[in-house]
Amino acid sequence: MIETLPLFHCIAGQPVVVLGVGEAAEAKRRLVERAGGLVVEDLQEGIDKGARLAFIAHEADTAAEADAIRARCAGLLVNATDRPALCDFTVPSILDRSPVLVAIGTGGASAGLAKQLRLRLEQILPQSxxxxxxxxxxxxxxxxxxxxxxxxxxxxxxxxxxxxxxxxxxxxxxxxxxxxxxxxAEPLPAGVVEIVLRSADPEDLTLREARLMGSADVVAFEAGVPVQILDRARADASRVAVAPGPVPAGQGLIVVLRSKPKTT
Incomplete structure (x- = not known):
């Protein structure tokens, strides 16, 4: 299970509330402007203009909590710097290959970890x-x-x-x-492909098996197939529980996950 739902929010030309002074607030202002948003530094003005997001970077806990509650009551989603308990959303570390964006988040646990992951990926993903x-x-x-x-x-x-x-x-x-x-380019053949699991660890899937699961239109699975394996399939692929035995062919690519074989 994932703890947060990653989304890309379009804010170009839209008002975004940014409150606070200092380096943290300035960083949020730069981020909003980089995405084309219009920074509004007064909460009531932002509410009146229909802002949907609020970044709160006050140094004082009481001020941050008060403005977070007020913004949330007005229907805004809130990000409060260094205060995960007040946040409706967190800001990921962003790898920019526009229009491709890779966002790396840790749910507020460690911005430093997210940054180091981004730096590693910067070395791998080409500018092209x-x-x-x-x-x-x-x-x-x-x-x-x-x-x-x-x-x-x-x-x-x-x-x-x-x-x-x-x-x-x-x-x-x-x-x-x-x-x-x-x-x-020619159409690739569809059909039924069976994968017999070696363990409950998704890391034990081969590259071919992971690719097939990512391409499957239907994922059919026996009882005992762990959810962490199923989560490697496309989110919009159909999932069908099946009994042991042959699975009839259908339209598209069907991947059948068989439970780990019993050892004697």
């Missing part, structure tokens, strides 16, 4: 990743025309963007190959 996203966005109509079925389209993209694929996301040159890939 944003250009690849833009190229795929421009090719959306052509991609839908070539693969009218959503499942086929998803599987073709998964294969192309995966490790060693023509559009491997870690390749610096991938964005220049979108048109060429699309002109020759």
């Amino acid at each position: 990743l944003g250009a690849l996203a833009s190229a795929l966005g421009k090719a959306r109509s052509a991609l839908r025309a070539r693969f009218p079925d959503a499942g086929e389209r998803r599987r073709a993209l998964d294969a192309a963007l995966g490790i060693g694929g023509e559009l491997d996301v870690l390749s610096e040159a991938a964005e220049g190959r979108v048109e060429q890939w699309l002109s020759g």
Whole structure:
């Protein structure tokens, strides 16, 4: 289970309340402005203008708590610096490959940990990743025309963007190959694939098994398959509990998870 729901909030051109003085408040103002928001430094003015978010960076606990309660009662979501108990949302560490954004959060437990994870990922993800996203966005109509079925389209993209694929996301040159890939891309076969679990640890899934679960249209699973394994599937994939035995083929890619074999 995840403790918070990650969302990307569009605030361009919208009023956002930022209260407080000092370095923490200035950092929040810069963050809001970076996303195109309009900083409002008076809570009542922000409420009157229809603000939906409030960043509260007062040094005094009493002032922070009072403004957090007032903002929340007015319907605003609140982030109070260094006060997790007052927060409706937390601010992640952001890796920017616009339009690709990677947000890393720890639920307020450790901003330092989130920062170090971002710095590691900065070394891995190429600067060209944003250009690849833009190229795929421009090719959306052509991609839908070539693969009218959503499942086929998803599987073709998964294969192309995966490790060693023509559009491997870690390749610096991938964005220049979108048109060429699309002109020759073929539908990938669907069907039923069985995965017999070796343990309850999702880290024991092979790369191929993890890729199949991420691409599956339907995940069928026997009793005893742990939820942490099921959570590796696409969030919008259908989940179906099945009894031991053959699973009939259907439309799209069906991944069948078999419980860990019993040892004798």
